[in-house]
C-alpha cells in the first residue's frame with residue numbers, strides 16, 4: 001500500500017479516500033463526493049457518517065483514533081475481464097501467474113453474470129475483488145469482420161475498468177495473458193501506457209494498458225464510442241483513437257507470443273526478458289490440447305513456437321486451477337471452440353505421409369493456416385493457400401519449380417492438386433488484402449520480408465527456415 005501524507009487532498013484522491021472509508025456498498029459514494037472533494041484535507045475530521053473504516057479494509061490506515069484523516073491509501077490493481085467461463089479459466093491462470101511472481105498489487109476481475117458459480121468462487125479465492133459488470137457490446141459487425149473476430153464486440157466491456165475509482169492506478173491485462181516475471185514496475189507509468197501493436201505499431205495493443213480510473217474518463221469513453229465508434233469494432237480501435245498520445249513501453253510487457261517467430265534474432269536476444277506473454281488471436285491456451293501422458297501441449301500446427309509458453313500456462317492450470325473446479329464445469333469452460341474442432345477434424349482426415357523420400361518431394365504440411373484460422377478444406381481459399389504453401393515448401397526443400405513441366409512429375413502433381421483458376425487466385429489474394437503472391441520464389445519471399453509484409457501463411461516460421469537449412473545441408477549446398 002502506498003500512502004500520501006501532508007498535502008491537501010486532490011479531488012481524485014478524495015474519491016479514493018471515500019471509497020476506502022465507505023467500504024460498505026450501502027453508502028452512496030457519488031452523492032457524498034461534492035462535499036468531501038472540497039473539504040477533506042489530511043488531518044480533517046472525518047464526518048460521523050463516514051466512520052465506517054474497518055480494520056478489515058485491506059487498504060486500511062485512513063483514519064486515526066480521533067477520527068481524523070491520517071493518510072490516504074493509494075492502492076493499485078491489475079484488472080482483467082472474463083465474460084464467460086473459458087476466459088475465466090484464462091484469468092485464473094493469469095491471476096496465479098501474477099501471484100507466483102510475487103506481485104504486491106491487488107488483483108481484480110470483472111465478470112459477466114454468465115460466468116458459472118463454481119468458477120466464480122474459484123475466482124474469489126485468487127482475486128481480491130470479483131466484480132460483476134454489464135456486458136457492453138460494440139455490435140460493430142462490419143469492422144469486426146475485417147478482423148475476422150465477430151466475438152470481440154464484447155471487449156468494450158473492458159471500459160468498466162475506468163469505474164474502479166477505489167484504485168489510484170490500474171493495469172488492465174487481457175485474460176489470455178501469462179505473467180512470467182514480476183511486471184509491477186508498470187505502475188510507475190502514467191495513463192495511458194501500453195505496448196505497440198505488432199500489426200500496426202502506431203497503435204497500441206489493448207491487451208495491456210496502464211490507466212487511472214475516473215468516472216469522468218469512463219463517461220467520455222462511452223461518449224466517444226457513441227459519437228466516433230471504433231475503427232476496428234473492438235476496444236483497441238476505440239482506445240487508440242481516444243488516447244492518441246499514449247506512451248510506449250517495451251514489448252516485454254505484452255510480448256505477443258505469435259510474433260516471436262517473425263523476428264527470431266530479436267526474440268533470442270530479448271525474449272528472456274519477457275514479463276507478460278499475450279496469446280493474442282483466435283486460438284487460446286485453453287483451446288490447445290494437453291497431453292497428460294507426455295506432460296506437454298499438443299500445439300496445433302503453426303503454433304509450435306508457442307510451446308514453451310503454452311506448457312507454462314498448462315503447468316499452472318494443472319497444478320492450481322484444475323483441482324479446484326468440478327470436472328463438469330471445467331469441461332464446459334474448456335469446451336473447444338470451432339478453430340480447434342476444425343484442427344482435429346482436419347488432423348483426423350489427413351493421412352500423414354511418413355516416407356522420408358516422399359516427404360522430401362512433396363509438401364510437408366498437412367494443413368493450411370491463414371493467420372489464426374484453420375480453413376475449410378473445400379473452400380477456394382483453402383485450395384489457393386494450399387497451392388501457395390506447396391509451392392513454398394517445394395522451394396524450401398530445394399526443388400526448383402521454374403523449369404518443370406507441371407504435369408509430368410510428382411512434386412508438380414502435388415502443386416497442381418485441385419489447382420484453383422486464375423480468377424479464384426485473384427479473388428482470394430484480394431480477400432487476404434496484401435497477400436498478392438501467387439507463386440513466390442525465394443527472392444520474392446526475401447523482398448516481401450524486407451518490405452515488412454505480414455507473414456500470413458507463417459512461411460517464415462522457424463520450422464520452415466530450419467527445414468530449408470536442413471535441406472540445404474543434406475544436399476551439400
Ligand SMILES: O=c1ccn([C@@H]2O[C@H](COP(=O)(O)OP(=O)(O)O[C@H]3O[C@H](CO)[C@@H](O)[C@H](O)[C@H]3O)[C@@H](O)[C@H]2O)c(=O)[nH]1
Nearest residue numbers: 081082083087152155174175176206207234235236280281
Ligand atoms: O468473449 C469474450 C471475448 C473477450 N473477452 C475479454 O476481452 C479480452 C480481449 O479478447 P481477446 O480474445 O484476448 O482478443 P485478442 O485476441 O487479444 O485481440 C486483440 O483485439 C481485441 C479487440 O480489440 C483487444 O481487446 C485485444 O486486447 C487485442 O489483443 C480477453 O482477453 C478477455 O479478457 C471476454 O471476456 N469474453
Ligand SMILES: [Mn+2]
Nearest residue numbers: 174176207280
Ligand atoms: Mn488478448
